[in-house]
Amino acid sequence: xxxxxxxxxxxxxxxxxxxxxxxxxxGFILEASGFSSSRKLAGVFYGYDFAVxxxxxxxxxxxxxxxxxxxxxxxxxxxxxxxxxTYLWAAIIGGAIMGVGFVAGGFCPGTSLCAVxxxxxxxxxxxxxxxxxxxxxxxxxxxxxxxxxGSFLGNITLVDSFDIPAxxxxxxxxxxxxxxFFVSDIVRKRIKKVFY
Amino acid sequence: MDKSSxxxxxxxWNPYFGGFLLGLLIIFTFYMTGRGLGASGAxxxxxxxxxxxxxxxxxxxxxxxxxxVKDDESPMNTWLVFESLGVLAxxxxxxxxxxxxxxxxxxxxxxxxxxxxxxxxxxxxxxxLGAQIARGCTSGAALSGMAxxxxxxxxxMLAIFGTAYLFAxxxxxxxx
Amino acid sequence: MINRNLAKILAKRYIILAxxxxxxxxxxxxxxxxxxxxxVTAEDLLAKVVNxxxxxxSDDLAHKIIAKDPSILLIDLRDEEEYAEYTLAGALxxxxxxxxxxxxxxxxxxxxxxxxxxxxxxxxxxxxxxxxTRLDYKNLHVLKGGINGWYNTILNPPEPTxxxxxxxxxxxxxxKAAAMYFGVGIKAQDNEQQLNRTPxxxxxxxxxxxxxxPEGGC
Numbered sequence: 001x002x003x004x005x006x007x008x009x010x011x012x013x014x015x016x017x018x019x020x021x022x023x024x025x026x027g028f029i030l031e032a033s034g035f036s037s038s039r040k041l042a043g044v045f046y047g048y049d050f051a052v053x054x055x056x057x058x059x060x061x062x063x064x065x066x067x068x069x070x071x072x073x074x075x076x077x078x079x080x081x082x083x084x085x086t087y088l089w090a091a092i093i094g095g096a097i098m099g100v101g102f103v104a105g106g107f108c109p110g111t112s113l114c115a116v117x118x119x120x121x122x123x124x125x126x127x128x129x130x131x132x133x134x135x136x137x138x139x140x141x142x143x144x145x146x147x148x149x150g151s152f153l154g155n156i157t158l159v160d161s162f163d164i165p166a167x168x169x170x171x172x173x174x175x176x177x178x179x180x181f182f183v184s185d186i187v188r189k190r191i192k193k194v195f196y
Numbered sequence: 197m198d199k200s201s202x203x204x205x206x207x208x209w210n211p212y213f214g215g216f217l218l219g220l221l222i223i224f225t226f227y228m229t230g231r232g233l234g235a236s237g238a239x240x241x242x243x244x245x246x247x248x249x250x251x252x253x254x255x256x257x258x259x260x261x262x263x264x265v266k267d268d269e270s271p272m273n274t275w276l277v278f279e280s281l282g283v284l285a286x287x288x289x290x291x292x293x294x295x296x297x298x299x300x301x302x303x304x305x306x307x308x309x310x311x312x313x314x315x316x317x318x319x320x321x322x323x324x325l326g327a328q329i330a331r332g333c334t335s336g337a338a339l340s341g342m343a344x345x346x347x348x349x350x351x352x353m354l355a356i357f358g359t360a361y362l363f364a365x366x367x368x369x370x371x372x
Numbered sequence: 373m374i375n376r377n378l379a380k381i382l383a384k385r386y387i388i389l390a391x392x393x394x395x396x397x398x399x400x401x402x403x404x405x406x407x408x409x410x411x412v413t414a415e416d417l418l419a420k421v422v423n424x425x426x427x428x429x430s431d432d433l434a435h436k437i438i439a440k441d442p443s444i445l446l447i448d449l450r451d452e453e454e455y456a457e458y459t460l461a462g463a464l465x466x467x468x469x470x471x472x473x474x475x476x477x478x479x480x481x482x483x484x485x486x487x488x489x490x491x492x493x494x495x496x497x498x499x500x501x502x503x504x505t506r507l508d509y510k511n512l513h514v515l516k517g518g519i520n521g522w523y524n525t526i527l528n529p530p531e532p533t534x535x536x537x538x539x540x541x542x543x544x545x546x547x548k549a550a551a552m553y554f555g556v557g558i559k560a561q562d563n564e565q566q567l568n569r570t571p572x573x574x575x576x577x578x579x580x581x582x583x584x585x586p587e588g589g590c
Contacts, residue, residue, distance in 0.1 A: 004227065004229075015275060016275075019276075019278035022224070022228070022282060023279035023282020023284075023286060024283075024286035025217075027287035028289060029217050030218075032208060032214060039303075039304065040208075045361055045364035056339065058211070058218070062216055062219025063219040063342075065396050065397055066219065066220070072403060081230050082230055082232065083346045084332060084344075084348045086348035091348050091355060094326045094352065096326070098334070098359075099355060099363065100326075101318075102360045104367055105318065105323060109236040112320070113284055114283065114291075117283070118287060120301070122312050125316040126316040126320040126323075128320065129316065129318065129319065130321070130327070131242060133324020133325040134240050134324045135247070153347070155346070156348075158346075158350060167401040174393060177393075178393065181390070
């Protein structure tokens with residue numbers, strides 16, 4: 001069974017069609033959830049709008065629970081899925097740089113594409129900035145290569161890192177997410193409303 | 197623009213509903229292709245293509261570009277580029293259904309749009325740089341990584357949001 | 373008038389949704405663990421079991437060895453002592469108990485060679501074949517009759533009687549020639565057995581995954 005394309009159940013030509021369809025749905029969901037608005041996105045850092053946290057955590061929890069149920073039922077082979085590789089320091093430093101970029105620019109790449117589609121000029125500039133950033137990285141690759149390729153831990157999951165069964169980790173993540181939702185609602189009630 | 201769509205502009209989906217659909221979409225994506233969503237990959241492909249157009253020799257000699265340049269096909273011919281085209285179309289459909297289309301610069305009333313654009317460019321550069329170092333952005337590394345419990349995905353997610361909270365204070369004037 | 377009960381339920385909708393999510397996550401924890409049927413389905417396995425191609429006759433094998441067919445890899449499943457005593461030319465010793473040892477996986481789980489498993493008879497080899505096929509290893513074969521069958525057909529073939537078909541004579545001739553090739557005269561195999569043991573080291577390149585791994589990254 002799944003994943004269908006790597007297992008050769010669907011031919012490779014479908015890959016492109018599915019890519020466009022998935023992108024279509026992805027863009028629609030992001031835009032309809034309000035992710036094309038940088039002020040709504042930035043709200044999560046100032047406590048006036050927690051849409052990012054809610055959408056992000058709900059999506060993560062739903063997908064991880066769903067995938068593991070499908071794995072249990074034998075519909076999908078978890079071993080075949082692409083696991084984002086862990087380069088410890090690259091992830092931390094790259095993430096930190098992205099964090100500053102996020103709060104300064106108010107977008108992340110996916111949401112900026114949505115905002116580009118509906119004509120936000122700040123998003124056009126932002127996307128141009130991302131491309132400039134990629135360009136700078138590529139030109140400085142010889143300097144950054146050590147960081148980029150260093151501290152490689154493999155395509156590991158939390159199951160390997162903590163040596164706890166996946167089910168317990170998922171349960172823990174779910175509880176963390178629910179607590180975060182609850183706390184975010186309390187915080188939002190206390191913070192002055194910002195209209196945007 | 198009539199009144200109803202004017203009111204519609206700030207009516208978004210319930211975030212839990214959006215998140216639930218996004219979760220289903222991630223499951224579907226993994227079920228179909230065995231990989232997650234992504235966004236910054238398309239921009240990387242565009243940069244590689246542009247640089248390749250300007251100077252092919254340079255892309256061959258640069259250790260990073262040369263990973264993505266193949267002789268027989270364009271670097272644009274990747275899954276993520278097609279997915280990103282879909283994102284643009286999907287967002288446009290959603291935006292036009294609720295009347296959010298229009299060229300404008302969105303910024304807090306306390307700052308000028310010029311300042312907003314400068315910060316957008318600055319933030320974009322940082323995000324582009326960081327996304328390359330961490331091999332993925334919020335969608336590719338954090339969201340899709342978390343769906344398969346990837347350690348790297350969780351670390352990236354924590355690093356992004358942790359630093360963003362730390363630095364939020366310095367950028368507060370831009371937003372509130 | 374709006375249904376009051378409905379309004380009551382709606383007011384608690386987030387709590388209900390949160391509990392649903394929690395139950396779903398708890399369900400994963402509480403689901404009974406089960407041994408997942410990995411790699412091969414029952415139908416596939418059955419189809420492979422009944423496929424006659426899984427057996428190699430000793431004549432075919434002798435042909436291939438004489439022709440120095442580079443695509444075969446002989447695996448001797450008997451223990452080390454028996455292997456040291458006598459084995460087929462170029463065979464590699466992987467004792468039956470060690471076939472799942474990670475050290476040997478590169479030899480057994482690969483797509484470049486036709487692996488021929490053999491032991492004294494074909495019973496042990498069949499068992500090994502089943503275990504490895506269950507793991508979805510490819511290109512596995514069993515030497516029909518094992519070493520005993522090899523001895524009885526190739527090294528010490530029964531002489532055909534006069535009323536047998538022409539093919540039987542041809543086969544006998546081939547077997548005699550093969551026995552000579554393997555260094556064992558039909559009568560003198562006892563003292564020359566030591567000669568044909570060629571513990572040639574078989575080098576198998578690291579196997580590649582057959583299925584396309586999905587690439588990812590943002």
